[in-house]
Amino acid sequence: MTCNALPLPISETAILTARSFATQQPTREKAEKVLLNTLSVLTVSYYLNLMGVSTDVNVGDSWNPVMRLSTDVADLDVPGVGKIECRPASINEDFCYIPPESWGTRVAYVVVVIDECLEEAKVMGFVKGCSTEVLHYDELLPLEGLVEYLEWQKLAQSTLVSLSRWVSGVVEYGWQTVESLLENPQLRPVYVFRSVEAISGDTVLKETEAHSVRRAKLFDLGIQIANQPVILIVEITPQSDSKTSVRLQLHPTGAVYLQPSIVLSVLDESLNLFLEAQSRSADNYIQLQFSGEVGERFSVRVGHDGAYITEHFVI
Template sequence: MTTLSTFTGLISPVSRRLAEKWSKQQATPEKGKQVLLNTLSVSFVNFYLECMGFETELETSDSWNPVQQTLIDVADLCIKNLGKLECRPVLENSQTVCIPPEVTSNRIGYVAVQISETLQEAKLLGFVKETSMSHLPINQLEPVESLLEYLEECTQLQKAKPSNQNFANLKKWLENTFEAAWQPIESFFPNEPALQFRNTKEGFSTIVERAKLIDFGIQANSTSVGIVVKVSHEQGNKNEIKITVELHPNNGQEYLPPLLHVMILDEDGTVIMEAKAKNDNKKIELQLSASNGDSFSVKITMGDVSVIENFVI
């Protein structure tokens, strides 16, 4: 058996009172105990990670939602900009960690939290990045230190992404001046007929098109898609710009990933249009108009991972 490096600490009275409160609201004693242990586990992991310098979003987690905690067996903790970490409770003397089917996806990892019989103390036993087991043996967990290293790695990868404050200037695109990250369509779709992407309509000047690869990173199993942005203006009215945003499959895939969600945000961050991929979507297309000085953003999410591209006219 592997010797694990663990972390032990006291459960705060505040966390215990909240867990007991939510437990009493459940329909059966069994469900009440489940919610009690899940809440204590999430609280303890949240305390530990905050002490280690990680920023969490406890109140946005499903485990902190009274409706969700009643409907499913969930013990997730949202880590800011990274995703959901599942905090599975383990009773003393148990040799396995229970992983319910409803939490086997959209997780960046699983932490085992041993709760004492008195509910006074908890111990982090270790973690795994992913698992297909419904009952994971405790001796297969990685040390707690590996969890910290993994989260730090995820944080550094997130920081390495291009800043969301870098705006692509679409007015300059019409002057054939482009940001380095935005490349000709053929750079990303070399095997696709060029005419597949053309959509020039009468009354508009020739459309300027550019593409970019959106990589969601290891949190989304290295899934990627291509984004194509087309820009044109009406003949005789260069102040009114027409913009088309398209998402295309990448890596030889025929369809877009079904968890894909794209939103157009105005300059205040309000969603003005959106679309979600279905199982057989080969493309998503959104169209909007803008004037000189306007700005907007395209937010693309894959599960719990989001990438934002900003544009200005």
């Protein structure tokens, strides 16, 4: 991965800022850490600005004197997207240290190697998520993919479906009750004979909890699944432990079975695969279930033969 690193100059202004922050620290070791953290943040900010991505260094914890003193932080805010962790690393090693306090709270983690003369910084690459203290260079994605990933994240943020608002009756465009969607006979699965509640002894399309809320949306992947749209049903059930149960079901339209090899996936906030189910030749539906806390984000992807449709949610 080192051969793909992008070298960038370190400006005098960046050095002055980093040294100013460093002089506020109580020990030499802490001062050195803050110096490198600050230069890493400014390097990534410089790179993103060159690529047309706006950043705001002033709102990050790394620009807060109290947070710099009490934590090992190197965050950079990208408006409309979230925070990136910009971690300094040594050219003499093949890994980077990622503080546990940053795990799961960043949209990306970028590794930067700064030379001893403070003249040049090499941006090594990035990862979308991290939950380990040791991040090896060979785990990094190429830097050229970072801007596209951030643009995708920004789009995802702007199209979030809020499940908590469903409870109060606020539903985003395109989502409707299961009953209203299935009023159209052409969309109703063939195994639903008389009503949306009758399914061979199961309660697949029937609300099982009095306080559950369910909504449905039609997904059309076109010719990839023989022009057969599918119905995604999302059911949320608040639980006593402040968590919310989320159940996802994918149903066929106008047929008994789903087409084989349709994939229903749940991605976490960093777009890493969390859960997945795939239809077989005789599946009426496929289902995934998990729980999360209010404010937690995830994405649902429906795909077949290389074609995907993704919806982004916040609990």
